[in-house]
Amino acid sequence: MVLKVYNTLTRQKEEFHPMTGNRVYMFVCGPTTYDHSHLGHARTYVAFDVIARYLRYQGYDLFYLMNITDIDDNIIKRANERDIPPAELAEKFFKLFIKDMDTLNINSVNLYAKATEHVQEIISQIETLMEKGFAYNVSGNVYFEVRKFGDFGKLSGQDLDSLQAGARIEVDQEKRNPEDFVLWKSEKPGEPTWDSPWGSGRPGWHIEDTAITTKYFGDQYDIHGGARDLIFPHHESEITIAESATGKKPFVRYWFHSGFLNVEGEKMSKSLGNFFTIQDVLQKYNAEIIRYFLLYTHYKSPIDFAEKYLKEAAVSYERLNKSYQGLISAVENAPDDTGTTKDDLELLEKVKKYREEFLSAMDDDFNTREAIATLFEFSHTLNKALFGAVNPPAKDTLTQIQNTFLEITNILGLFEHDASGKKTDAGDNIVDELIGLLITIRDKLRAEKNFKLTDEIRDTLKSIGVKLEDSKGGTSWKIVEKKE
Numbered sequence: 001m002v003l004k005v006y007n008t009l010t011r012q013k014e015e016f017h018p019m020t021g022n023r024v025y026m027f028v029c030g031p032t033t034y035d036h037s038h039l040g041h042a043r044t045y046v047a048f049d050v051i052a053r054y055l056r057y058q059g060y061d062l063f064y065l066m067n068i069t070d071i072d073d074n075i076i077k078r079a080n081e082r083d084i085p086p087a088e089l090a091e092k093f094f095k096l097f098i099k100d101m102d103t104l105n106i107n108s109v110n111l112y113a114k115a116t117e118h119v120q121e122i123i124s125q126i127e128t129l130m131e132k133g134f135a136y137n138v139s140g141n142v143y144f145e146v147r148k149f150g151d152f153g154k155l156s157g158q159d160l161d162s163l164q165a166g167a168r169i170e171v172d173q174e175k176r177n178p179e180d181f182v183l184w185k186s187e188k189p190g191e192p193t194w195d196s197p198w199g200s201g202r203p204g205w206h207i208e209d210t211a212i213t214t215k216y217f218g219d220q221y222d223i224h225g226g227a228r229d230l231i232f233p234h235h236e237s238e239i240t241i242a243e244s245a246t247g248k249k250p251f252v253r254y255w256f257h258s259g260f261l262n263v264e265g266e267k268m269s270k271s272l273g274n275f276f277t278i279q280d281v282l283q284k285y286n287a288e289i290i291r292y293f294l295l296y297t298h299y300k301s302p303i304d305f306a307e308k309y310l311k312e313a314a315v316s317y318e319r320l321n322k323s324y325q326g327l328i329s330a331v332e333n334a335p336d337d338t339g340t341t342k343d344d345l346e347l348l349e350k351v352k353k354y355r356e357e358f359l360s361a362m363d364d365d366f367n368t369r370e371a372i373a374t375l376f377e378f379s380h381t382l383n384k385a386l387f388g389a390v391n392p393p394a395k396d397t398l399t400q401i402q403n404t405f406l407e408i409t410n411i412l413g414l415f416e417h418d419a420s421g422k423k424t425d426a427g428d429n430i431v432d433e434l435i436g437l438l439i440t441i442r443d444k445l446r447a448e449k450n451f452k453l454t455d456e457i458r459d460t461l462k463s464i465g466v467k468l469e470d471s472k473g474g475t476s477w478k479i480v481e482k483k484e
């Protein structure tokens with residue numbers, strides 16, 4: 001089976017082929033860290049976590065990068081209200097965001113890149129745009145002159161004239177044209193600033209992401225994601241900036257956009273105040289139920305949120321969990337020496353078929369809804385074999401079924417925890433954390449294309465008996481025999 005993905009840029013489903021061999025670079029727009037993350041954020045980040053997991057499962061060497069907007073108007077406003085520095089506020093909510101991601105078992109991101117740590121890259125990209133005549137400076141504010149880029153609107157299907165007629169863009173006396181957008185904002189009293197060739201100030205929003213991806217991925221890359229509200233103007237402007245700066249097209253080959261999580265027909269959002277924070281929801285429902293609820297809808301479709309739907313999801317998830325717990329105890333209690341019967345072979349054939357159906361649903365634009373439907377058929381068959389058959393399956397058969405079940409459910413990030421919430425494959429904590437740290441550092445080096453050091457880390461770890469594996473499910477590790 002070939003993976004097919006819906007691409008917002010071409011408005012169709014296409015076969016997925018990376019730019020270079022097996023390597024896939026994926027960038028997803030991260031949050032603006034001025035408040036707690038809510039269930040709407042979880043929707044988008046769980047969706048892209050599963051996309052990342054599946055790409056790795058299929059053997060792609062994926063590097064998943066996410067930016068963090070840690071300087072913007074909302075951050076400054078909120079920090080002023082609380083009388084604290086904007087950097088302190090942004091750091092506090094960045095840490096809470098990471099905690100939320102961790103609790104939701106979103107562990108696929110290789111690197112979080114903060115805007116404030118990439119100001120030099122932003123300035124040099126603006127300089128390139130100035131040199132090429134795409135940007136202009138008015139009293140320390142630098143704007144992109146959109147009309148100079150012939151392709152504006154190709155992602156969102158908008159054209160400049162209808163945008164102006166519909167007043168979708170802000171008119172500002174200072175700009176040459178209403179559609180021009182800001183790349184660098186001149187200093188305002190009381191705001192954090194950085195030095196630049198145009199005077200002190202701070203970066204505009206759109207250029208943050210293009211400067212970051214150019215640094216880590218180069219001029220062109222494979223996948224860019226985010227929720228659908230970002231298609232215009234944010235992603236459209238990113239294309240405009242990057243393709244003007246480099247002259248290379250397409251900037252990104254595949255654009256994936258997730259649908260909204262809505263409350264009574266309106267997008268859950270900080271500004272509307274109709275949100276439930278991830279931590280609020282976790283008080284009542286565990287992370288796997290939340291993931292299950294979010295994944296039971298295809299990632300592009302909207303999700304209607306009301307607590308009753310979450311309750312229903314908890315009941316459905318419990319049905320799957322019950323089968324799985326039944327399977328675990330059957331494996332533990334089965335005698336060792338019974339041979340495989342004809343019924344066992346038939347059962348294994350069915351399980352093989354469910355696995356194939358699950359994977360073909362995922363190959364169809366990451367259709368988690370269909371994939372979950374297959375899990376229910378799997379669990380129905382399993383229940384019959386465990387509780388309805390005269391002779392229970394042999395231990396070896398049950399173990400094979402358990403492996404297949406975990407192999408596919410781990411793509412969704414489900415059934416990775418035991419009843420107490422502890423990770424099922426958790427090893428010694430400190431060792432886990434130290435090796436995790438080395439893997440993170442190695443990911444950063446890999447993003448900087450420092451392959452000499454990444455190889456050295458891998459080889460040194462191997463020589464002390466820790467083998468890193470860079471394939472399915474990201475970089476994992478295991479203890480192996482020491483290489484003397």
Ligand code: AMP
Pocket residue numbers: 029030031032033039040041043044226227228229230258259260261262267268269
């Ligand atoms: P923000 O911090 O508001 O910039 O949002 C960070 C990411 O979460 C962006 O990709 C948003 O589009 C996405 N997002 C925010 N609210 C929702 C929602 N209600 N449903 C789905 N995605 C959302």
